[in-house]
Every structure is written in structure tokens, then in C-alpha cells.
Amino acid sequence: MGFKYKLVEKSSNPGDKQAPKKWYATPQSSTAMSGKAMTRAAAKNTTLAPIELEAALDLLADFIPQQLLQGHTVTIPGLGYFRLSFKSKGADTVKAFNPQEMIYDVRPVFVPDSTFRNRVKQGVEFEDGGVKAGDVNYATRMDYYAANGEEPGGGEEPGGGMG
Structure with a gap:
């Protein structure tokens, strides 16, 4: 089973209302696993109890904000790191700047570790998740073609393909 995407028609230049529209793939994420289901699945076939993993994740969820607020970057080995970011308005002078x-x-x-990112990228396969044309959602590209009297053609076969 692959990662589903849906094709959505959008302007190629959102700032220009006259710009031609193009079809863009957008991710179709599934419903997230609950925390308990995730810890059970992650701890399966290990000696770690799901409740221990859940407790460790709860500790991290408390620890990370504390560290970020102190100006630290927080590294999670094998996954990546967290850092704090913000935007700022400009001031005409140093004295005029009010944080x-x-x-x-x-x-x-969150910035993923390169090894983690590569493992995800190497394993991804894409699957047809449909087409959104205006206010109509079609379950597949083939449904879109049938409803619009079009023949499939050009590009890759609807549905599969490696990323």
C-alpha cells in the first residue's frame, strides 16, 4: 500500500488571478494512530512494554519545550532535532526594537536526521487518492476521466509509481 495523493487544480501563480491553473499533487494523510496504538505497535516484538514507551514519550513532551525555551536545540538520536523559530518585524533603530x-x-x-529522511524517501510509493475538481471529489483519476468524458493518457498510469 502506498502513500495516497490527490490531484487539485490550483493557480500556478496565486498572486496573479489570470495565471493558468495546473494540477498539483497534495498529500492524503490517513487518520493518525492514537498514542496507545502507536506505542503498542512500536514496542511489538521488543522487551519494552508499551506503557514504558508511552511514559518515555510523555517525558520528552515535557522536556523538549523546557529546553527550547532556554534556547537549546534538542536532538533525538536517529530522528532529528527540534529548534525554536520565530518571525520578526523590522525596526528603524536598535532602540526602537520592542521584542x-x-x-x-x-x-x-523539527528537522529530520538525514538518515531518517532517506529511509522514508527510499520506501515511499505513491497511490492514486483521487482528484478534486472544484467542489467535486473523485475517488480516483479514472472516476474523474469517466465523469468528464476523458480518456486516460499522458504521464504515468493512474495510481502507482515510485517517488
């Missing part, structure tokens, strides 16, 4: 008013959009950022 409470000019720094905004504070957020944690």
Missing part, C-alpha cells in the same frame, strides 16, 4: 511587539509566530521546528 514583545515585534517578534511573532514563535513555533517549534
Whole structure:
């Protein structure tokens, strides 16, 4: 089973209303596993109890924000690291800069480890998740073709393909 995508028609230049529209793939993520289901699946065939993994993840969820707020980058071996990021408005002078008013959009950022990222990229296969044309969602590209009297053609076969 592959990672589903849906084709959506969007402007090739959102700032230009006259720009031609193109079809873009958008990810179709499945419903997330619950925390308990994820820890059970991750701990399967190990000596680690799911409750221990859940407790460790809860500790990390408490630890990471504390470290980020102290200005630290938090590395999770084998996965990547978290850092804090924000945007800032400009000031005409150093004295005019007020951090409470000019720094905004504070957020944690996760940067995946290159080995982790490559493992995901090497294993990904894409699967047809349909087409969204206007307000209509078609389950597959073939359904879209049938509804619009079009013949499949050009590009890759609908559905599969390696990324």
C-alpha cells in the first residue's frame, strides 16, 4: 500500500488571478494512530512494554519545550532535532526594537536526521487518492476521466509509481 495523493487544480501563480491553473499533487494523510496504538505497535516484538514507551514519550513532551525555551536545540538520536523559530518585524533603530511587539509566530521546528529522511524517501510509493475538481471529489483519476468524458493518457498510469 502506498502513500495516497490527490490531484487539485490550483493557480500556478496565486498572486496573479489570470495565471493558468495546473494540477498539483497534495498529500492524503490517513487518520493518525492514537498514542496507545502507536506505542503498542512500536514496542511489538521488543522487551519494552508499551506503557514504558508511552511514559518515555510523555517525558520528552515535557522536556523538549523546557529546553527550547532556554534556547537549546534538542536532538533525538536517529530522528532529528527540534529548534525554536520565530518571525520578526523590522525596526528603524536598535532602540526602537520592542521584542514583545515585534517578534511573532514563535513555533517549534523539527528537522529530520538525514538518515531518517532517506529511509522514508527510499520506501515511499505513491497511490492514486483521487482528484478534486472544484467542489467535486473523485475517488480516483479514472472516476474523474469517466465523469468528464476523458480518456486516460499522458504521464504515468493512474495510481502507482515510485517517488
